[in-house]
Amino acid sequence: MSVTERLQLQAIDRFWETIPPLWGTIRTHIRAEAARKFDISVEQFHILRHVRRGIGSISELAAAKNISRPAISQAVDVLVKKGLLTRIHSSQDRRFVELTLTDAGNNLLDTVFQETREWMQERMSSLTTDELQAIAKVMTVLKKMLD
Amino acid sequence: MSVTERLQLQAIDRFWETIPPLWGTIRTHIRAEAARKFDISVEQFHILRHVRRGIGSISELAAAKNISRPAISQAVDVLVKKGLLTRIHSSQDRRFVELTLTDAGNNLLDTVFQETREWMQERMSSLTTDELQAIAKVMTVLKKMLD
DNA sequence: ATAAAATAGTTTCAATACTTAATCATTAAT
DNA sequence: ATTAATGATTAAGTATTGAAACTATTTTAT
Numbered sequence: 001m002s003v004t005e006r007l008q009l010q011a012i013d014r015f016w017e018t019i020p021p022l023w024g025t026i027r028t029h030i031r032a033e034a035a036r037k038f039d040i041s042v043e044q045f046h047i048l049r050h051v052r053r054g055i056g057s058i059s060e061l062a063a064a065k066n067i068s069r070p071a072i073s074q075a076v077d078v079l080v081k082k083g084l085l086t087r088i089h090s091s092q093d094r095r096f097v098e099l100t101l102t103d104a105g106n107n108l109l110d111t112v113f114q115e116t117r118e119w120m121q122e123r124m125s126s127l128t129t130d131e132l133q134a135i136a137k138v139m140t141v142l143k144k145m146l147d
Numbered sequence: 148m149s150v151t152e153r154l155q156l157q158a159i160d161r162f163w164e165t166i167p168p169l170w171g172t173i174r175t176h177i178r179a180e181a182a183r184k185f186d187i188s189v190e191q192f193h194i195l196r197h198v199r200r201g202i203g204s205i206s207e208l209a210a211a212k213n214i215s216r217p218a219i220s221q222a223v224d225v226l227v228k229k230g231l232l233t234r235i236h237s238s239q240d241r242r243f244v245e246l247t248l249t250d251a252g253n254n255l256l257d258t259v260f261q262e263t264r265e266w267m268q269e270r271m272s273s274l275t276t277d278e279l280q281a282i283a284k285v286m287t288v289l290k291k292m293l294d
Numbered sequence: 295a296t297a298a299a300a301t302a303g304t305t306t307c308a309a310t311a312c313t314t315a316a317t318c319a320t321t322a323a324t
Numbered sequence: 325a326t327t328a329a330t331g332a333t334t335a336a337g338t339a340t341t342g343a344a345a346c347t348a349t350t351t352t353a354t
Contacts, residue, residue, distance in 0.1 A: 145169065
């Protein structure tokens with residue numbers, strides 16, 4: 001087994017020990033925050049997040065989140081009824097639905113994000129500047145894996 | 148704003164750009180593999196994984212996965228019916244149910260893990276040894292955040 | 295120019311998974 | 325010995341999901 005291969009396997013093992021529980025913890029935190037203040041699920045929150053990042057159609061959302069179009073369509077329904085999103089048929093191609101955040105949607109996102117950020121910051125308070133820089137750098141490396 | 152604070156926020160931003168989509172991609176891969184070969188969901192797979200890691204009771208599983216005990220109990224039902232897990236009432240305290248993997252369960256885990264590992268390795272093939280070491284190190288740093 | 299095909303989204307429906315509340319079995323406490 | 329606590333399960337209701345069928349719109353092919 002080559003050195004590179006061993007390093008790959010080590011990175012994978014560490015990844016599996018770390019990311020699933022960490023992600024679960026974060027999800028739980030968001031769910032608690034979002035539910036307490038806005039009665040919204042993590043999945044709904046993520047849809048709003050994607051829309052703000054510029055993913056503005058049902059199909060794009062479905063692809064980004066790896067779930068079916070109907071599931072997205074129905075989730076969007078709820079968000080529209082809650083007054084957090086608006087559906088607008090594109091003037092260029094009327095088949096497309098352009099999703100945009102309402103003021104309330106933007107406000108919700110700001111609030112939950114801010115609180116999650118603060119919560120994560122607390123968790124990071126014991127880390128050194130080197131460790132923080134390393135995290136940021138590794139995240140860009142991991143993003144390369146997605147391409 | 149202090150340097151440390153700015154580094155924390157940068158790390159958090161990168162984390163959010165990276166981990167949710169990466170994790171989603173991995174989940175999708177596992178779902179495809181596990182469903183194709185064993186007709187099992189990602190959540191069921193994760194329960195098996197936790198059991199192998201030594202989490203051997205319903206309550207521990209519920210705490211680890213942040214979902215309710217009944218949900219775990221029902222999921223375990225399915226896994227027992229599939230012949231992947233066994234329930235044994237503890238001899239020390241008969242209220243406890245000790246979960247153990249059957250040979251089929253171990254085999255399933257080995258297979259899906261091996262394939263996921265290979266898939267991740269492929270994705271990592273473009274990374275340098277330095278980057279791989281950085282990933283492993285950062286994962287241990289992130290784990291500190293969970294405590 | 296028009297019919298057929300493709301695309302974006304929605305609705306319906308059945309299956310699955312989750313949660314809360316109530317319950318059973320067992321152990322601990324007074 | 326009775327009561328309280330703990331671990332797990334069952335029951336009932338809700339919510340989320342995907343497959344299939346459908347509408348509306350646009351593109352392609354003839």
